[in-house]
Amino acid sequence: MTAALAVGDKAPELELAATGGSNVKIPSGKGMVVFFYPKDSTPGCTNEAKDFSALKADFAAKGYDIVGISRDSLASHDKFIARQELTIQLASDEDGQACEAFGVWVEKNMYGRKYMGIERSTFVISPDGTIEAVWRKVKVKEHAKTVLTAL
Template sequence: MDDGATIPDVTVTIDAKAVPLASLGAPLVVYFYPKDDTTGCTTEAKDFSTLADAFAAAGVGVVGISKDTPASHAKFTAKHGLTVSLASDVDGVACEAFGVWVEKAMYGRKYMGIERATFLFGADGTLARAWRKVRVAGHAEAVLAAAKAL
C-alpha cells in the first residue's frame, strides 16, 4: 500500500457486526497485529488504549485488526481493559488488501502470518503514512505525533 492509496473497500467484524472499514471515518489509524493476548500484541493494544483519549481529541479513530475471532477479541479486551476497537479479519481479506499477510520465519521454520504494521489515513481517506515491520516500544506515541501533524 503506497502513500495516496485510499482506505480499502473491505469489511471487518467489530463487536460481532460486519463493518465496512471505510465507514469508520477518517482520519483513521489502522494497525495490524499477529495475535490476541501475546506479549507484543498486548503491549501494543495497551499503548494505543492509553492514548485513545489523545487520538480522539485529535479527531483520529483507531482500530486494531487481527485474524482472531470476535470472541477472542472480547476476551482480550476484557482481560486487559482495552479501549481501542478491535476488528476481526478471520478470512484475511483486510490483511491481503493491506499487504500484511506475509511469509515469516521463526527458528528456521517458514510460515504465513500477519506483519505488524500501521497505516494512518488522512481526513480525505488517503494514506498519509505507513509503518511496516513495527517495533512496539514507542510506536503508539509516534503514530499519535504523526496523526496530530495531519
C-alpha cells in the same frame, strides 16, 4: 500476496465485524489509525493494544479513531479486551481479506521455519480514504506515541 500499500494510495474499501456488536468500515469518512497485529493476548500485541488504548483520547482529539485488526475471532477479541481492559475497538479478519488487501499477510521465518502470518503494521487513513502514513515491521515500544506525534 497483495502488493503493500504506500502513502498516497487509496485505502481498500472493507467492512469487518468488530467488538461491541458493530462493524468497522474502512475508510470510515473520519481519520483512522488501523493497526494490524498477529495474535490476541501475546506479549507484544498486548503492549501495543494497551498503548493505543492509553492514547485513545489524544487520537480522538486529533480526529482519529483507532481499530486493531487480527485474524482472531470476535470471541477471542472480547476476551482480550476484557482481560486487558482495552478501550479501543478490535476487528476480526478471520478470512484474511483485510490482511491481503493491505498487504500485511506475508511469509515469515522463525528459527528456520517459514510460514504465513501478519506483519505488524500501522496505517493512518485520512477522512477521504487516502493513506497518510505507513509503518511496517513495527517495533511495539513507543510505537503508539510515534504515530500520535506524526499526526
